[in-house]
Amino acid sequence: MSNIAAIILAAGKGTRMKSDLHKVLHPIAGRPMLMHLMASVDALEPAKKVVVVGDKADQLRDALGDSAETVVQEPQLGTGHAVQQAESALKDFDGDVLILYGDVPFVPTSTMQAMIDRLHSDDNPEVVVLGFEPEDTLQYGRIVATGDRIEWMVEHKDATEKQRQTKLCNSGLMAVRSKDLFALLARVTNNNAAGEYYLVDIVNIAVQDGRHCHVVKTDPYDVTGINSRGELAAMEAEWQKRRRVQAMADGASLIAPETVWFSYDTQLGRDVLIEPNVFFGPGVRVADNVKIRANSHIEGAVIGEGCEVGPFARLRPGTVLEEKAKIGNFVETKKAHLGKGAKANHLTYLGDAEIGAKANIGAGTITCNYDGYFKYKTEIGEGAFIGSNSALIAPVKIGRDAIVAAGSAVSRDVADGDLRMVRAEQLVKPGWADRFHDAMRKKKAEKR
Template identity: 60%
Template structure:
């Protein structure tokens, strides 16, 4: 996506003390995925030849999270500011010549398009030394300020702690995200000092150092929401809310009907087809795929599940990992599925648990049916054939197979295979004692009156 090789540096060394958590700040999830991994996914769209994550406190957690991605991890032993953090990546880029994009692990929702705009601006005809991503929040607060001309050429950048009252009145703020060439980056960083109110080495100081050398830098702008950072649980919740709002709008634009949009919760990887109806208070955990024409009724929870065309889920249903509902199948209220396949047109309408099961096309699972799949040590499978009918309140003790077209009488406990088209009854013979109930009530009333 760029004409020159690109490296990405992600700063993730901060302690995140305001989160008050044993989990590293950048590993707290948004839509079920650690915020750092959101950012790395977006950066990967630019096809960088090298990605470096700078870690500090809690480094073991971060290293474990990014290890499968093949990124380079470097350690910032002391947190001495953003400039000092970036400098820790110098060794990992000794043999690299190209562009560098500097990102922040706790600013996770920057789009790949915005990242690409930053790199592209670096190579426009005026050739800025660095490109800074700016934004205009409703409350500029303690953000660093950017003073720029109408073409976006930076006149001055200053941290809030060091800014004058006049500079603090400027609305354009610095997100900290920066694009620059490797040669300029480390040459300038090694000249950055810490003579400031915080006694830290600031990354933005490279802009003014370049200016002192007669080389201007540029700012491009994006929406404040895109560069919102996370330093507290409240800010994390705000980003989650914003992400969900955007995802709901996208779902509706793609042809999904959300009856009460604000009550539906998506995961980062939820896949939904067209003409799907989602009623209120539905939650999608990770790894859920919903085909066209599905209805998901209120108060259902889905995770690790696949729901095929025309199926119906809920209300109050739970689909756990490994649940597959094939075309036109149905689960109703208070039905739970786990590692189970419900065949085309099959249904379990009420109060059932289907675990480690394979249920054939058109089968009917009566209310209160349970596949008893666990003996305290191992899991076992239940197979229910096509067109089978399982009566209410039945317990199927796995491993067991119910043949095609077989009928299991209500209240049965099935411990052996049932042949196709057979009737299985496991209950005592019913007897009726004529007049017994009337005699019983008379006896009880007499006893009560005698007291």
């Protein structure tokens, strides 16, 4: 565990999001934005993590569990005031503090480490600020610097026209030693246009004291904040764009990259072919040489080497496909384990099922796994053949190399090598259909 603490600010009301869900819990790539940030922080193995909460605090506590301590900012009097709320939680901590924002989710661990490293460089800076140079400076606060040494920092609303010409912007993220942080914050006032206690003022106070403060630059993407649904969608789009590029660089082929959607934890092997309009939810692992056909939805599934999925397939959580298994068009699986070479080629539902190697599941087969109260398991042995339009009423076991005849509703176990046929006897009435049609045509004609 390192001698690092992280303070994550997440007390804002997020009014622009217009949501009953806390802003920082809105997901990107299937994961709440706050949890993206926490994962990057965790890679540093911090000694302490303190999340400053306010509005919808219970939602954040539930999401964080015991992974971080929470402190409340009420009322909300600015970023400097927010950081002060963590003072009691860090009263016994003597190390480096990273100040981060819950709605700035994609700060790389390497960037956080670079800030800490700069804090411990030979010139011994008091505060390290993370800066960036966006194409449009918008309403960002500015950093006036010579080289990487900060001369002054100012919020946009308080900046002069000359200061607003500066391209170097303040992300709000900082690194500072705990022994310095709260002493500096105690000197911050709210004598500004907003009447708030600005975190950036600790830099200006240190500069006025004749101490060094420095800026580390990063890519604007890394410090993009998210405040509205539109910004959330834009960040999702940018994340997906970068993930697609990474997938192809790692050896996957995407036929129409812009139509493939990944989750934050999607794992792809080499020589995976992904056709258009494929969606990966959380928890998917794909081995080498897999083909995923168009219009498939996959979540919580493990797909073995050489498998084929889709088109129009839905793999739900708990699905496991072993080597060279095949799931075809309009097949849905849930908690289904298909052995090597097993296949369900079309129009099938397999839920709570264990299917042996090389078993063949015919079109229209369903495992009837739910009675309205409980779920039950279906077991299908190696090499078994399930005929089309069969209903397997769980709990039921179909033996090795057994055959279930098409159109059967099977509610009892089938032994190895047996044939099970569950059908009513076919009834034939010669000429009945012709007589029916003649009668109906006559009746219809009489009504005209």
